[in-house]
Amino acid sequence: MTYSYLFKYIIIGDTGVGKSCLLLQFTDKRFQPVHDLTIGVEFGARMVNIDGKQIKLQIWDTAGQESFRSITRSYYRGAAGALLVYDITRRETFNHLTSWLEDARQHSSSNMVIMLIGNKSDLESRRDVKREEGEAFAREHGLIFMETSAKTACNVEEAFINTAKEIYRKIQQGLFDVHNEANGIKIGPQQSISTSAGPGACQRNIRDTGSDSGCC
């Protein structure tokens, strides 16, 4: 299938926060409660429609375990978007965000869009990190923020798609050089820059989903 752009995403965060489950929910629309530890990278892909343009999301689901951390860093390069995930029921996964963020900033493009995700929002009774804390962290570090549940699919679509919208917005503003592969963006096959969005292109009518369904 043709597409206007391909965006490379990485999913990072502590082990057990639900990175692979988020990907599975997004690509296959299903939830698997028990998942194998990820080693290396597992890939997922899905087409989304942003402002009438088909965009292919190529998603790199990385290992969260500390033992694989040095290897995970090598996958950051050339990512246009990152989903930085913590578990709202485990305070330590929130405390480690700074370390993950440092890695992401150090090993990827400065323009990379980072979506902070507080996952497992269905487990409200076990909540250990307030939503406001996630919002404050995101505000402080210039991230987008959402709480999601890979189990109920709440906000999962929105998290991936809103990240794509922000990348697309940056392309329109000329902040991303789409010809520089290091930015994690590729123009689709048989697409010329004239048919793709660029600086000055219409910035309205971004559709597909709202900014937050409010289900979490």
Next chain:
Amino acid sequence: MVPALFFFRGISLRVHQRAGRWDDGRQEPKSAFRAVGEMGSSGLAGCSVVPACAPEGPGWLQRHLLSGEFDQLRNFTIFESNFVQVTRFGEVANKVTMGVAASSPALELPDLLLLAGPTKEDGCPQLLGLFPLQFVQLFIHDESRQQLKVKFCTGRAFYLQLRAPAETRALEFSKWVRLLYRLRFHGQGAVPFTQEEWGDEDWDEETDLEDQERDWRDQLQAREARLDPQTSELWGL
């Protein structure tokens, strides 16, 4: 230290291979990977490389990566074959292409395992996973049926049966056997072996390595007691 994973840019000459056979029809994985390692900084020194447009052309996985969606992986030299995933008892499941690659020309041996398969929707190639070989063990599961066992350090394991034309299948499988031998015994001063010997060796080795793997898994579980590894639903293996 950041691994050299994405720093291999291949230069203008590539070693290409199709379905487990190196382009010149003579080289085995051992020498081919050595050729990669011997490129050195000039990319030419003492290596037996062939142009990318060699008659046999690249394999299915290599062609997929060359299509350009995976920039960082585009210029990897891949030794690959097509398989079907089978159960331990040989029942057929999914089509899988498995390859190994050296992420750097400085490496004497491959350090990455790649798995790919057709998409459910249209059968187009899809890269499923990229795994450092240091966390994967490969075994000969059933030599007579040309079956390999792939085992991750997390305990996940699956079986792959070579899918190739009857006239080339044995040769192709023997290249995997040679590769596994190289991966297993590299640097240990082991002498060359025959495939008949491998059968016994494999069993012993597998037992030993299963012990190692158990230790590995114990360590992982001690750290991550919450998680109970099962199959990866992401790619159905």
